[in-house]
Amino acid sequence: MTSATPKNQPLSGNAMPRFGGIASMLRLPLANSPEGLDAAFIGVPLDIGTSHRPGARFGPRQIRAESALIRPYNMATGAAPFDTLQVADLGDVPINTYSLQKSLPIITGFYQQVLNADCIPLTLGGDHTIALPILRAIAARHGPVALVHVDAHADVNDDMFGERIAHGTPFRRAVEENLLACDKVFQIGLRGTGYASDDFDWPRAQGFTIVQAHEVWYQSLAPTMARVRERIGNTPCYLSFDIDGIDPAFAGGTGTPEIGGLTVPQALEIIRGCHGLNIVGGDLVEIAPPYDLSGNTALLGANLLYEMLCVLPGVKRR
Ligand code: MN
Ligand code: MN
Numbered sequence: 001m002t003s004a005t006p007k008n009q010p011l012s013g014n015a016m017p018r019f020g021g022i023a024s025m026l027r028l029p030l031a032n033s034p035e036g037l038d039a040a041f042i043g044v045p046l047d048i049g050t051s052h053r054p055g056a057r058f059g060p061r062q063i064r065a066e067s068a069l070i071r072p073y074n075m076a077t078g079a080a081p082f083d084t085l086q087v088a089d090l091g092d093v094p095i096n097t098y099s100l101q102k103s104l105p106i107i108t109g110f111y112q113q114v115l116n117a118d119c120i121p122l123t124l125g126g127d128h129t130i131a132l133p134i135l136r137a138i139a140a141r142h143g144p145v146a147l148v149h150v151d152a153h154a155d156v157n158d159d160m161f162g163e164r165i166a167h168g169t170p171f172r173r174a175v176e177e178n179l180l181a182c183d184k185v186f187q188i189g190l191r192g193t194g195y196a197s198d199d200f201d202w203p204r205a206q207g208f209t210i211v212q213a214h215e216v217w218y219q220s221l222a223p224t225m226a227r228v229r230e231r232i233g234n235t236p237c238y239l240s241f242d243i244d245g246i247d248p249a250f251a252g253g254t255g256t257p258e259i260g261g262l263t264v265p266q267a268l269e270i271i272r273g274c275h276g277l278n279i280v281g282g283d284l285v286e287i288a289p290p291y292d293l294s295g296n297t298a299l300l301g302a303n304l305l306y307e308m309l310c311v312l313p314g315v316k317r318r
Helices: 055-070 101-114 128-142 170-177 199-207 224-232 264-270 296-310
Strands: 039-046 085-093 120-125 145-150 180-190 209-212 235-243 279-285
Touching: 039 101, 055 209, 055 279, 055 296, 101 120, 101 128, 101 170, 120 128, 120 296, 128 145, 128 170, 128 235, 128 279, 145 224, 145 264, 170 180, 199 235, 224 264, 235 264, 235 296, 264 296, 279 296
Parallel strands: 039 085, 039 120, 120 279, 145 180, 145 235, 180 209, 235 279
Antiparallel strands: none
């Protein structure tokens, strides 16, 4: 696509009421193929890796519904993603909701097709298990990637209930499978109680940088993100955002909430601070609509996915 070709645009709230029409992500056109797309939103309605409160299987639909209020231009950063990128909603990955083992290759295969078309995937989760099959496809294309991981939890358990695939293990498996450039992995927002006092020692021993929530309470994350950009440089970078990184006061609609979390402005600073990185994909996971009675958590998630779109390579700022 040349920049002269008209790009897909979100359906305007002045052309169809925001509460009308089909609930695609950001009211973008639906697409059956990634061919010709620069970026795409993809839902992965999987929550059978959840350890506590299920419900993230309903995340993609609720995020799409709440995204109806979002407008094309980013008034804070000036980003105009739809001026230069061809973006669409590719719908949901047809996972096998009875089998985590069978769902993983289904997800990896879907993302390989997307990446082969040079389309950057932005994912609506789903629980955090899905980061592993997505990273398998990402690393097959780009090699071991840098990672900006926002979460209350490190998700580096060796197993959960004896299972090696679960929403608390994806980054342990990703290290073992050499999917990550470990010295360029940042885990931000970690907190809460642990199974052992040395729970964060394993990721640190791999070279990860951990920024616990309490270390940045009341603080801007802009200086942290300057360090992140300096360390990651031009290495292909994946952004994995677990909504439970944000305090449950703002994002209580999730399966494993932890008190004392990041604020919404800090979340915006993290994603906006990724501007200039070579972002090759991103996800927003763990929104559980059954616990999100106001829709606020899904509204936040939809906006954070929009912010991810705004920092993709090739987006111009007005
Ligand atoms: Mn997580
Ligand atoms: Mn978490």
